[in-house]
Amino acid sequence: MVTSFEAYLDTISVHHVGNQAQSELYALSDHPLELKDEIISGILKQYFLAPFQKVVEVYHLMHNSDDLALNEVHHFVSQIFEDKAKFHEMSQQLAKHLYNVANHPNIKSGEVYVAYFKDVQIEGNQLDAIGIFKSENKETYLKVYPDKGGFNVDYEENAININKLDKGCLIFNIEKENGYKVVVIDTANRGQDAAVYWKDDFLQLKVRNDSYNQTSNTLGVYKNFVTNKIDEAFEMSKTDKIDLLNRSMKYFKEKETFDIDEFAEEVISNPQAIQSFKDYKSQFEDEFDTRINDTFEISNNAVKKQNKAYKSILKLDKNFHIYIHGDNKLIEKGFDDDRNMNYYKVFFKEEA
Template sequence: MVTFFEASLDLVSVHHVGNQTQGEMYALSDHPLALKDEVISSLLMQYFLKPFEKANEVYHLMHSSNNLELNEIYHFATDMFNNKENFQKSAQDIARHLYNVSTHPNIKGGELYVVYFNKVQIEGDLLDAIGIFKSENKETYLKVYPDDGGFAVDYEQEAININKLDKGVLIFNIEKENGYKVAVVDKTTGGQDAAVYWKDEFLQLKIRNDSFNQTSNVLGIYKNFVTEKLDDEFDMSKADKIDLLNRSMKYFKEKETFDIDEFADEVISNPQAIESFKNFKNQYEDEFDTKIGDTFEISDNAVKKQARVYKRVLKLDKNFHIYIHGDKDLIEKGFDDGKAMNYYKVYFKEEA
């Protein structure tokens, strides 16, 4: 999704932003960072941009009033794109804005980096981009070096691991009228309440409703429907539920286009359950104000991502886990009166 083979750092501004509810302050730099050599630039590029290579979702900046100018990050990014001479002032304003929304007690203070990049690629376009990154978690590193015919060991505390970006956003100079193209990294810490401040309060994002998002949404909705809703209307075993999840994943892996009627007939089959699923999908659309088409192109990347969270494991007490990958008719459930316990009977041709 995002590549940076041709990218370069243009300007970097560093600030410190604390948590105001903890009595912490913010500290602003007066001028951009002076990069002393190419090694520092290369390390910063890896730290800032490498996490975005796996970022498939594309967002837009938004505001609840539908007036984009009221979104602070949109305003500051536009100011920098229009006139790079305003970069440092706008970077300071971004730090102040982050401080103003850092009100949850579990939000960690840390360094804030605002960066102007040249030639970062997203979806085939080489573009200027504004990067905003925050480092919250620090680590201790050992250093081993030659000393007097042997070696000595030292350490450095409160150091940053360049392979672990905590929070970041790239705002690309394209589709300005829609709130720009935006990619996000958010390694949440401090619980869910503390986590929402980055995407929801600081950036104010809405996800772009493309094939990746629609594929992810349908798979997520169907998974919740099977695991949470079906029990209200049908008497189903866990093996039957896993079979329904396997069939849905098979559909998405084999098809190029999703069609809700075809999906319902091939995967769900039961007319009453089909109607229940479509109602469940409509409720999701209303609740989250997100329209999901009845037909759309299936995103392979979204299928791969969702496949990692689809449960295919039948857990039996603490003794056994049964992985169900195929025909559920090869597993039977029963009850043993003598032992007063449930059991599963599994049919197979040979041991692997």
């Protein structure tokens, strides 16, 4: 988690980056931005740092060759951390690097901000951090002001909504040899091919394989196993699948440490299904080159995030949704010959 109560904006440079696939150019400023007053500084701090308060996933910069020196962002931010006099020069290099990788035709042009922050806290450490941000989406704002005993209305086009950061990252001055600690936001073009350039092409990130990611990956693999794989070996109803998902989430909420053998025995139970799950986990590790340990400390933040994706809902046509939170033996499925329709019978003691 990132906290910025004591943080302050030390220096900031602004550049403009177009899309070279659309024959657009980039424009570099000659000097850092001169902040007029503390109000502007405070607004910029809120715009850049507030979105990271809910970010819990931490990355490292990397390079496919395993040589960190070839990662351009790592090289440029290292120059700044070693000699702050190089800040503006390196901010220009970062903007040019972003321009060089922004070659998808759907990538929007926009301003690039490179900022140096003091006293930003991550995981208990108060550190210097370099922020790189890009604003792509502009909005029109109305301004109402007093005029001649009444009011008047004006507008401003191509303005920035300070509550909507399109793209950003914070690179903390710690663990340089591992690629620094990095947190990232990317809300523009989500789910589109154009979106990958920020994380994959510009920053070149790899997920830090800590307890958060171990927990998240295990829950994700198990959910996919129950939803898509278990049918190959077992004939299971949707209520049985929901029960398996509920039991797994209960395990992760109640335990402090994950143990794959304990989890398999308490949640899955069936020896054949247990082996099938372990094989599925191994396939995931091989495919994504990600090791999931057999034991690890459970991250509550990861459990909370994955819990939103664990749906305990039976969707019946467009008429009913049945939420199953407990004993699946209290719901029975049948077929009505007269109506030629399926039905569920639900048993309960009290109606709330």
